[in-house]
Amino acid sequence: MRCLFCKVDASASTSEEHIIPESLGNTEHKLPIGAVCDPCNNYLGRKVEQPLLESPAFRQLRRGMNVPNKRGKIPEWEHSHGVSLPAYRLMGRFLAKVGLExxxxxxxxxxxxxxxxxxxxxxxxxxxxxxxxxxxxxHSPTELSTP
Ligand SMILES: [Zn+2]
Known part of the structure; x- marks a missing residue:
């Protein structure tokens, strides 16, 4: 089996790829071990999913829906944290990852x-x-705001 992202032989990989992060409530939609290599799995978790999940909008959503993270903890969120969205590019990269998976x-x-x-x-x-x-x-912000 080769990695969907970097195409290396990922037969020796050990990590399981969740299509939607567990911290958004997904426990059942996963790819078999080896579909995403360990370095890509780690990278996407740290550099794409984690910053997205830590954005105020996602924290507020997870808090409001009582979705715990992998360790069973529900994120803190207060009105003063606001609900700013993740950067467009980060959101796009997350959706590209989810789409391919x-x-x-x-x-x-x-x-x-x-x-x-x-x-x-x-x-x-x-x-x-x-x-x-x-x-x-x-998509640029301008394109998205055009009716
Ligand atoms: Zn890879």
């Missing part, structure tokens, strides 16, 4: 799914944007 999740029962997805060059900009922070933003 959902695609993999939906094809897990198809023989050769990993080879097919890793070999799809059309997906390279998506994986490079999510994992290596390459490429331009997919």
């Amino acid at each position: 959902v695609l993999a999740f939906r094809t897990l029962t198809v023989t050769g799914w990993n080879t097919e997805l890793v070999g799809q060059q059309e997906l390279d900009p998506l994986r490079r944007f999510a994992r290596f922070n390459e490429g331009t933003d997919w």
Whole structure:
């Protein structure tokens, strides 16, 4: 099995990739071990998911819905913390990661799914944007505010 993001042989990997972070309540939608290599799993957790989950808007959401993190703790949030959203680029990278992983999740029962997805060059900009922070933003704030 090769990593969906960096394409290395991830057969020796040990970490399980949650498509949506556990800290957003997902306990069942996971990819098999080896679908995402340990370095990519660690990187995406630290540099994409964690800052997103720590943004005031996500903390407020998790607090309001009583969604605990992996250690069973519900985040602190008060009105004075505000509800500012994560940066557009960070949100875009998170959605790119989730999108690629959902695609993999939906094809897990198809023989050769990993080879097919890793070999799809059309997906390279998506994986490079999510994992290596390459490429331009997919939507600028101006585009999003246009009716
Ligand atoms: Zn990787």
